[in-house]
Each structure stands twice: as structure tokens, then as C-alpha cells.
Amino acid sequence: MDFAVFAFRLILYILPSYFANSVPVVLGGGAPIDSGRKLGDGQRLFGDGKTVRGFFAGVAAAVLVGAVEGMLLSGTQWDIYGTGIAAYILAGLLLGIGTMTGDLVGSFIKRRQGISRGKPSLILDQLMFLAFALLLSYPLAAHLFSLEAVLFLGVLTYFVHVGANILANRLGLKKVPW
Numbered sequence: 803m804d805f806a807v808f809a810f811r812l813i814l815y816i817l818p819s820y821f822a823n824s825v826p827v828v829l830g831g832g833a834p835i836d837s838g839r840k841l842g843d844g845q846r847l848f849g850d851g852k853t854v855r856g857f858f859a860g861v862a863a864a865v866l867v868g869a870v871e872g873m874l875l876s877g878t879q880w881d882i883y884g885t886g887i888a889a890y891i892l893a894g895l896l897l898g899i900g901t902m903t904g905d906l907v908g909s910f911i912k913r914r915q916g917i918s919r920g921k922p923s924l925i926l927d928q929l930m931f932l933a934f935a936l937l938l939s940y941p942l943a944a945h946l947f948s949l950e951a952v953l954f955l956g957v958l959t960y961f962v963h964v965g966a967n968i969l970a971n972r973l974g975l976k977k978v979p980w
């Protein structure tokens with residue numbers, strides 16, 4: 803398979819996850835998921851950057867992107883699931899839940915390492931959400947997986963995440979460019 807085709811199919815697959823990861827910056831806020839709770843180390847469970855509204859906004863965005871993809875791609879030559887629109891919606895849901903859960907796990911580990919909310923952590927910020935998104939959607943998307951595919955998505959996610967954060971900072975959506 804041509805590299806461009808390989809890359810494009812994987813981008814279509816991971817797109818709901820990228821939306822889930824970025825929408826909370828705009829639609830998040832309000833009560834934190836951990837309700838301010840701290841662990842024995844004196845640090846917050848997740849911190850103020852992880853809100854209930856942000857979590858559900860992220861999952862909803864992924865489902866929406868999945869549904870739109872399903873309507874546009876199902877039955878075409880770019881159909882990545884080949885079993886109708888419902889598969890795209892389910893993939894969106896799994897990618898969304900995986901992304902937002904991985905994002906929480908990343909913040910949980912950052913707090914345990916004493917990294918305060920909003921401070922960057924290369925692996926935890928950029929690759930934790932991807933790992934969980936891939937894990938949860940694997941049963942549906944196993945046919946898209948290979949070592950090359952996972953490596954490609956890791957590298958792509960790294961650059962997209964860095965680029966998106968710089969853009970969000972320039973647009974005034976985020977105080978820091980990471």
C-alpha cells in the first residue's frame with residue numbers, strides 16, 4: 803500500500819481522538835472530576851485541569867466526528883470499517899472514552915511526579931491519551947493495526963499535539979504554548 807493511503811486511513815481513524823483531546827480546551831471548565839481531593843502525597847488526584855464538562859465534551863466531540871466520518875466515508879473507497887455508519891459512531895465513542903481516560907491517567911501520573919497542573923510532560927501529555935484511545939478501539943480497528951501504524955500514529959500525534967498547542971496559544975485559548 804502506498805504511504806499516502808496508509809497515512810490517510812490512519813488519520814481518518816484517529817481524528818475523533820484528536821477532537822476529543824482538543825475540544826475541552828474550549829468547552830471544558832467548571833467542577834473538577836476529583837472535586838479537589840488530594841492523595842497522601844499532598845497532591846491532587848487529577849487537578850483543576852480535568853473537569854467533568856471537559857470529559858463529556860471530549861467524548862461527545864469524538865462521537866460527533868465519528869458520525870460525520872461515517873456519513874461521508876461509509877460505502878466509499880475510503881471506508882475504513884466497511885460495516886456501515888454505526889461502526890464509525892461506536893469507534894468515535896471508544897476513541898473518545900479512551901482519549902479522555904488516557905488524559906486523566908496522564909494527569910494522575912503527573913501529579914504523583916509532583917508536576918503541577920498545566921506544566922508540560924512530553925510522554926504523559928502527548929502519548930498517554932493516544933495509548934488509551936488505541937487500546938479501547940482496538941477490538942473494532944484491529945485490521946488497521948501494525949507496528950508501522952502504531953509508530954506512525956505516535957509520531958503524528960506528537961507533532962500534531964505540539965502544533966495544536968502553539969496554535970491554541972497564539973489564538974489566546976491557552977496561556978502557555980504546550
Ligand code: CTP
Pocket residue numbers: 826827828829830831848849850851852853854855856857902905909912918919920921927980
Ligand atoms: N480540560 C477540561 N477537562 C478535561 C480535560 C481538559 O476542562 N477533562 C480543559 C482544561 O481547561 C484544561 C485544558 O482543557 O486546562 C487543557 O487540557 P490539558 O492540557 O489536558 O490540561 P492541563 O491544564 O495542562 O492539566 P494537566 O497538567 O493535568 O495536564
Ligand code: MG
Pocket residue numbers: 920921922927980
Ligand atoms: Mg496541558
